[in-house]
Amino acid sequence: GKRSKSSDPYDFLPLKPGLGHLLERAPGGTWVLPVFVAGLSNDVAREIGRGMVKRGEPVRVWFAEPMRVADLQPLMEPMAMTEAVFARVREAAASDRAAFGSTRAPPAAPSPPAGA
Numbered sequence: 001g002k003r004s005k006s007s008d009p010y011d012f013l014p015l016k017p018g019l020g021h022l023l024e025r026a027p028g029g030t031w032v033l034p035v036f037v038a039g040l041s042n043d044v045a046r047e048i049g050r051g052m053v054k055r056g057e058p059v060r061v062w063f064a065e066p067m068r069v070a071d072l073q074p075l076m077e078p079m080a081m082t083e084a085v086f087a088r089v090r091e092a093a094a095s096d097r098a099a100f101g102s103t104r105a106p107p108a109a110p111s112p113p114a115g116a
Contacts (some may be wrong), residue, residue: 009038010093010101015086020078023085028070034085035054036062036092038100064088 004013023032039045039059064086072081 005042005095008044009088010094010097012086012090014105015079017078017082019085020081023069023072023081024078024084026069028068028073030069031067032072032085034064034067034092036064036096038093038096052082062092062094064092 004011023030037059039057067085067088072084075081076083
């Protein structure tokens, strides 16, 4: 897949069926662990530097309920399987938003000009 360039961690790119194509070929006993990660930027150098000095927003990882491939394969279509897995990722994202999304301060309003 591809990461969104948006700074909003809840802004997802349109889904593609690639995961479903992998799942339709996977053994039925295989487990899928949907994961939502927030707090990373799209700048690798920044992330390396941030890790060395231990500052910036913490990285948050949310694990959704695992799914068995055998439970997904009856959906038949690769896109339907991808959507089923991503529904769990969205649930994890909703948990993150509920826990952390509303705690972010809104952007500061500009100061009024002097004498106003």
